[in-house]
Amino acid sequence: MELRTVSAWSARLDALPRLSLVTDPTPLAFAPHLSATLGGPKLWFKRDDLLPVASGSNKVRSLDLIVADALRQGADTLVTGAGPLSNHVRASAGVAALAGLRCVAVYWGMEPVRVEGNHWLTRLLGAEMRFTHDGDRASADRGIEAAAAEILAHGRKPYSVPRGGACALGALAHVLAVRETLDQCRCLGIKPRVVLMAVGGAGTLAGWLLGTALFGAGWRLEAVTVSRPAPEALTRAQKLAAEAAAMINCAPRLRNVEIIVHDGFLGDGYGIPTPEGQGAINATARAEGVFLDPTYTGKAMAGYRKLRSEGQYADADAVLFLHTGGAPSLFTAAVEAMP
Numbered sequence: 501m502e503l504r505t506v507s508a509w510s511a512r513l514d515a516l517p518r519l520s521l522v523t524d525p526t527p528l529a530f531a532p533h534l535s536a537t538l539g540g541p542k543l544w545f546k547r548d549d550l551l552p553v554a555s556g557s558n559k560v561r562s563l564d565l566i567v568a569d570a571l572r573q574g575a576d577t578l579v580t581g582a583g584p585l586s587n588h589v590r591a592s593a594g595v596a597a598l599a600g601l602r603c604v605a606v607y608w609g610m611e612p613v614r615v616e617g618n619h620w621l622t623r624l625l626g627a628e629m630r631f632t633h634d635g636d637r638a639s640a641d642r643g644i645e646a647a648a649a650e651i652l653a654h655g656r657k658p659y660s661v662p663r664g665g666a667c668a669l670g671a672l673a674h675v676l677a678v679r680e681t682l683d684q685c686r687c688l689g690i691k692p693r694v695v696l697m698a699v700g701g702a703g704t705l706a707g708w709l710l711g712t713a714l715f716g717a718g719w720r721l722e723a724v725t726v727s728r729p730a731p732e733a734l735t736r737a738q739k740l741a742a743e744a745a746a747m748i749n750c751a752p753r754l755r756n757v758e759i760i761v762h763d764g765f766l767g768d769g770y771g772i773p774t775p776e777g778q779g780a781i782n783a784t785a786r787a788e789g790v791f792l793d794p795t796y797t798g799k800a801m802a803g804y805r806k807l808r809s810e811g812q813y814a815d816a817d818a819v820l821f822l823h824t825g826g827a828p829s830l831f832t833a834a835v836e837a838m839p
């Protein structure tokens with residue numbers, strides 16, 4: 501890629517309005533004990549779980565841009581939603597509080613009997629909560645729309661963020677994460693062959709896909725799906741990446757990026773812990789003092805452990821595991837019930 505073109509895209513990314521919550525790069529840390537136990541490549545953690553504001557997570561990166569856009573549009577209320585244990589809703593409530601906005605959280609399903617994990621933190625952060633009383637996850641989408649209309653009718657100014665925060669503007673924040681990570685890799689003298697992450701709504705994977713294409717990173721992207729079937733997750737990521745590219749007026753060849761989405765580690769469903777995920781969480785905590793989570797990163801690490809045990813990644817010198825956060829979900833009854 502021509503250098504001048506790359507710096508033009510870089511400049512367009514830098515010109516996006518942001519709250520500037522993300523001022524410093526998150527740590528890129530070697531995991532010596534896990535690497536030794538699993539054999540093969542050196543494993544590195546990119547610690548986006550440590551992003552500042554309300555317990556961090558990848559969602560803080562996206563909200564840095566999304567909430568700046570809300571303020572620019574003169575909004576006074578952020579409306580978003582997902583399940584009650586959502587990291588995205590918790591992070592939204594935190595960033596909204598910081599930005600002086602109200603936050604309305606629309607959760608699918610019934611109000612749980614026990615307020616736990618992110619639901620508890622979201623309450624602490626002062627969000628107004630609503631439940632759709634419908635187990636269909638898409639009911640939160642309709643709920644967000646209805647809540648925004650109602651807020652508007654009351655003379656306030658709502659700004660809706662799609663369920664789980666998966667949108668093109670949010671994806672652009674993860675393009676910046678790719679640039680940041682490439683700089684760190686250069687300083688450390690490492691060349692990860694693979695970047696591995698969990699994929700849910702796919703905004704994060706979309707950003708990494710676009711960033712990988714824009715900056716010519718030589719790695720393969722691998723994602724472990726934790727909600728929808730792998731082909732659907734991949735299609736969503738590609739679609740969001742193309743939308744995000746259009747927002748900064750570029751059209752890189754996304755098809756040139758190696759990308760694989762793995763099925764097979766979801767277990768009984770989204771947000772339901774698996775024994776393999778729990779095993780990965782325990783092993784990572786005991787080897788590295790790092791907490792993964794039961795919904796996303798634990799399942800992604802379970803995927804890596806399984807694939808590694810089957811002899812994959814033998815050709816890779818280094819693998820980068822994107823730690824997207826989610827530890828508040830460890831403090832839930834579903835995890836406590838695990839053996």
Ligand SMILES: *Cc1c(COP(=O)(O)O)cnc(C)c1O
Nearest residue numbers: 587700701702703704796824826
């Ligand atoms: C939301 C989330 C993800 C997945 O990100 P998407 O952009 O929705 O695919 C991964 N890990 C954690 C902890 C999350 O909260």
